[in-house]
Amino acid sequence: xxxxxxxxxxxNKKCVGSLAGKTVLITGANGGVGFKTAETMAYLGARVIMAxxxxxxxxxxxxxxxxxxxxxxISVMRLDMADFASIDEFAEHxxxxxxxxxxxxxxxxxxxxxxDGFDLxxxxxxxxxxxxxxxxxxxxxxxxxxxxxINTISIVHKLxxxxxxxxxxxxxxxxxxxxxxxxYSEYLAxxxxxxxxxxxxxxxxxxxxxxxxxxxxxxxVLTKLMPFNSVEKSSLSAVWLLTNDVPSGSxxxxxxxxxxxxxxxxxxxxKRALCDIDRLIGFTEKExxxxxxxxxxx
Ligand SMILES: NC(=O)c1ccc[n+]([C@@H]2O[C@H](COP(=O)([O-])OP(=O)(O)OC[C@H]3O[C@@H](n4cnc5c(N)ncnc54)[C@H](OP(=O)(O)O)[C@@H]3O)[C@@H](O)[C@H]2O)c1
Numbered sequence: 001x002x003x004x005x006x007x008x009x010x011x012n013k014k015c016v017g018s019l020a021g022k023t024v025l026i027t028g029a030n031g032g033v034g035f036k037t038a039e040t041m042a043y044l045g046a047r048v049i050m051a052x053x054x055x056x057x058x059x060x061x062x063x064x065x066x067x068x069x070x071x072x073x074i075s076v077m078r079l080d081m082a083d084f085a086s087i088d089e090f091a092e093h094x095x096x097x098x099x100x101x102x103x104x105x106x107x108x109x110x111x112x113x114x115x116d117g118f119d120l121x122x123x124x125x126x127x128x129x130x131x132x133x134x135x136x137x138x139x140x141x142x143x144x145x146x147x148x149x150i151n152t153i154s155i156v157h158k159l160x161x162x163x164x165x166x167x168x169x170x171x172x173x174x175x176x177x178x179x180x181x182x183x184y185s186e187y188l189a190x191x192x193x194x195x196x197x198x199x200x201x202x203x204x205x206x207x208x209x210x211x212x213x214x215x216x217x218x219x220x221v222l223t224k225l226m227p228f229n230s231v232e233k234s235s236l237s238a239v240w241l242l243t244n245d246v247p248s249g250s251x252x253x254x255x256x257x258x259x260x261x262x263x264x265x266x267x268x269x270x271k272r273a274l275c276d277i278d279r280l281i282g283f284t285e286k287e288x289x290x291x292x293x294x295x296x297x298x
Contacts, residue, residue, distance in 0.1 A: 017243035020045035028104025032209035036235035081128035091135035125177035189249035204234030205254035
């Protein structure tokens with residue numbers, strides 16, 4: 001199908017740097033925003049690695065990109081963010097990359113657990129990213145060139161509170177998981193300041209994807225009447241920040257209607273992201289440590 005004329009115009013006008021020859025790895029790239037991000041990167045000449053939990057879906061998505069961009073370099077890898085063993089395996093085979101985008105995410109799944117026994121939403125959107133980060137960031141730091149590390153958050157993190165006592169409650173788990181991810185990203189930006197790793201947060205505003213169908217439930221049909229961002233427009237946050245001189249630690253997403261709509265720009269940070277990071281990191285490490293021996297001992 002290819003990118004729309006508007007998107008191409010935006011890219012030509014606003015995305016000033018080049019991605020040609022860069023390798024961009026995107027998690028959850030077989031559908032939604034991740035897939036469109038992969039397409040934008042392929043359009044700009046980047047090599048794309050689609051890291052997905054379902055290889056059949058990933059291969060079909062890669063083929064559809066190749067149909068539109070026959071000269072693109074697209075490959076797939078298996079990665080299930082809700083399974084530490086899969087993350088271990090993936091990290092062991094991590095290829096050399098210039099851009100790493102943690103895009104995979106889930107919304108409302110009360111009662112569902114990851115393979116290691118965490119609440120599925122918190123386990124996928126935050127704990128999985130944290131665990132993966134511990135494995136891949138040291139490798140990226142040693143790779144000998146600049147790397148952009150992007151975590152996909154959500155504007156709804158502004159509605160959350162990090163409450164360690166109610167950490168796994170299903171009520172509010174999505175905004176809480178994204179607030180933890182935002183806070184963790186700020187921690188990483190500070191930790192890697194002055195190194196070859198730049199850390200960013202991007203978000204797609206409010207976009208009609210599989211996830212949004214969960215957000216609006218049976219009212220989903222009404223969303224067709226609402227002027228939400230197209231998936232294509234939402235996918236531009238990553239490409240815009242990569243091709244402009246955006247400082248590490250920035251949040252990039254749509255700039256209009258409370259950051260839910262429009263073309264990307266640097267967003268103001270939420271004050272909520274200022275929760276006690278040392279407590280959060282310590283808590284997360286302990287939670288992961290508590291689960292690992294169970295899994296390994298099976
Ligand atoms: N849409 C919005 O309005 C919105 C707003 C703010 C933030 N976001 C964030 O944007 C990101 C992309 O979401 P989207 O809107 O494009 O939703 P989507 O269409 O549901 O896509 C989510 C992607 O994540 C993958 N995924 C889910 N669980 C995974 C796991 N355990 N391991 C690996 N991949 C997994 C999905 O794979 P499967 O196809 O196998 O399920 C899919 O490819 C998410 O982080 C989401 O939280 C979205």
